[in-house]
Amino acid sequence: MMRSVEIETQRFRIAGEGFAISRGRRTHAEVVKVVLTEGGARGQGECVPYARYGESVESVSEQIRLIQQAIEQGLDRKGLLEAMPAGAARNAVDCALWDLEAKKAGKGAAKLAGLPSLTPVTTAYTLSVDTPEKMAGAAADAAERPLLKVKLAGAGDDERIAAVRENAPRATLIVDANEAWDESCFEINMAACTRAGVALIEQPLPAGKDRLLAEIERSVVICADESLHTSADLAGLKDRYDAVNIKLDKAGGLTEALTMARLARELEFKVMIGCMLGTSLAMAPSFLIAQTADFVDLDGPLLLAEDREPPIRFDGSLMHAPDPALWG
Structure with missing residues (x-):
């Protein structure tokens, strides 16, 4: 069964005067969202590209597009570790795969990971x-x-x-x-x-x-x-x-x-x-x-x-x- 893959860049306004660290101040959070749909189930993940590591929403989106066909053809989380380097792009896809797996199985991601029930x-x-x-x-x-x-x-x-x-x-x-x-x-x-x-x-x-x-x-x-x-x-x-x-x-x-x-x-x-x-x-x-x-x-x-x-x-x-x- 083929999967569909959606890649979307989004901006969210930061409260107040923005957020500042030693490298500068920002007024918006810029993220990349990945949505995977398969057999009526839908999984999603989000990453935050970080300029400190040479990432941007454009570069991360392109990284995902380069393996989009493999994802559509059923690439799993283990295969993803080999197909993509560590970083924001792989994070968005990996988390979307976790969510998709949880939705298809009808059980929480914590249970899939072998963890106890989540607490605050x-x-x-x-x-x-x-x-x-x-x-x-x-x-x-x-x-x-x-x-x-x-x-x-x-x-x-x-x-x-x-x-x-x-x-x-x-x-x-x-x-x-x-x-x-x-x-x-x-x-x-x-x-x-x-x-x-x-x-x-x-x-x-x-x-x-x-x-x-x-x-x-x-x-x-x-x-x-x-x-x-x-x-x-x-x-x-x-x-x-x-x-x-x-x-x-x-x-x-x-x-x-x-x-x-x-x-x-x-x-x-x-x-x-x-x-x-x-x-x-x-x-x-x-x-x-x-x-x-x-x-x-x-x-x-x-x-x-x-x-x-x-x-x-x-x-x-x-x-x-x-x-x-x-x-x-």
Whole structure:
């Protein structure tokens, strides 16, 4: 039975003044959606192309079109791992295949993956990088959330961290430097994180330039993000990182992400499940990994002014399992 394949690029407006990290500010999330239809069943997946890895909605869409015929002829998830490299394009197709399989089988994706029933999880809520004064205000507005993720930018991060901690005294803090630290600010910013009781620091140094992490003693968990893409990278990170941030858009889908999570546990890493800035459809497959993650950062829909229907339900920072009508 032939499948039909639809590829669509979409834009979703980000709430407020947009979303800012060390590499710049955005006002819209740009995503690629894949819909597979077979025998009356319909499966869908979403990816978020990331310029840091040379991706765009155009390049990702073209990658999918290049294997569209194979998908139509019945390519499965195992074959997909061989047919496409890890990245956003493979993620959209892989997640659509999971959803299609769940719909055809009449059972949830969690059951197909051999997982127990899904339960709510607490996600981080992200504060964009800005001046210490503006970040203080954002922290005060979000102070009742239990877990805050603080975007940083390098120089001046010690003041940003202090401002957030002062205005959100009870929240657990994790910080994300997005590769922005260097030798000029590393020790100052690490000390600020220690003073503020930060629980985890994501990717303080650029990928490929992080040897310093193997030489320092620290009281804060350091997590690989840009330094990690697939399970093949994990063993080589043990000397520098205490935790790893698994993102489906880097891994190339839920299939590889499940393998990564299992191997990361075997290697005694703490596990974070993260996301690019996408809709509830992008978060839904990651919810399976979130069930056993030490840190969950799947707040993409909370940062958008518009989302899909039906959206994932959030009670504050408590994230519920996706409706099967959305995914899985």
